[in-house]
Amino acid sequence: MIPTSKIVSVLAMSLLLVPLLALGLSAAQRGIYENPVEPKMTPALNVGKMNYEAYCASCHGKTGGGTDKGPTFISRIYHPGHHGDGAFFIAPKRGVRAHHWPFGDMPPVEGVNETQIQSILEYVRAVQQANGVF
Ligand code: HEC
Numbered sequence: 001m002i003p004t005s006k007i008v009s010v011l012a013m014s015l016l017l018v019p020l021l022a023l024g025l026s027a028a029q030r031g032i033y034e035n036p037v038e039p040k041m042t043p044a045l046n047v048g049k050m051n052y053e054a055y056c057a058s059c060h061g062k063t064g065g066g067t068d069k070g071p072t073f074i075s076r077i078y079h080p081g082h083h084g085d086g087a088f089f090i091a092p093k094r095g096v097r098a099h100h101w102p103f104g105d106m107p108p109v110e111g112v113n114e115t116q117i118q119s120i121l122e123y124v125r126a127v128q129q130a131n132g133v134f
Contacts, residue, residue: 031071031101036063039126048123051116055092055109064127071101073124074131081134088121089114 027034039045052064059070066072076082077100092109112120128134 028075030066031075031103032061032066033072033074033131034065036065036072036074036127037130038063039123039130044119045123045126048119048121048126051112052120052123055112055116056120059103059106064124068103070103070106074128074133076133078124078128079133080125080128085121088124089117092117 041049052060053062059067060073061067061070064073066074071077091106092112095108096106098105
C-alpha cells in the first residue's frame with residue numbers, strides 16, 4: 001500500500017511540471033527577443049522608428065522584439081545575408097506567405113510608401129546591429 005502522503009507529493013510534483021513543460025519552447029523559438037536595446041538614435045533613425053511603430057510594430061513588436069502576431073527581426077533568420085534589404089520592400093507590398101514561423105501569413109501593409117520603408121529598414125538594421133545580429 002503506497003502511503004497517501006507519497007501519492008500527494010507525486011501529484012503535486014506533476015502539477016508543477018505541467019506549466020514548466022508548457023514553457024518548454026524558448027523565447028527565440030517562439031519568435032520573441034526579450035528586452036531588445038534601442039540603437040543610438042539619430043534624427044534619421046527617429047523617423048524610421050516612428051514609421052516602424054506606425055506600420056510594423058503591431059506584429060513585429062516594440063524595437064523589433066516580436067509579438068504573438070509576428071516574429072522578432074533580432075534573429076539570424078533576418079540577418080542581412082539571409083533576408084536582404086529587398087525583402088523589406090517586397091514584404092509590405094505583396095505580403096508574406098508563412099514559411100519560417102507558425103504565426104500565419106503577413107498581409108500586405110496598406111498605406112506605407114517606399115521612402116517610409118527605406119527609413120524602417122535603416123531602423124531595423126540599426127536595431128539588429130545594436131542587439132548583436134551582425
Ligand atoms: C499583421 C502582422 C504583420 C505586420 C503589420 C507586419 N508584418 Fe512582417 N511579417 C509578419 C509575419 C507573421 C511574418 C513571418 C512569416 C513567416 O515567415 O512565417 C512576417 C515576415 C516579415 C518579413 C520576412 C519576409 C520573408 O521574406 O521571409 C519581413 C521583411 C517583414 N515581415 C517586414 C515587415 C515590415 C517592414 C512591416 C511594416 C511595414 C511588417 N512586416 C508588418 C507579420 C506582420
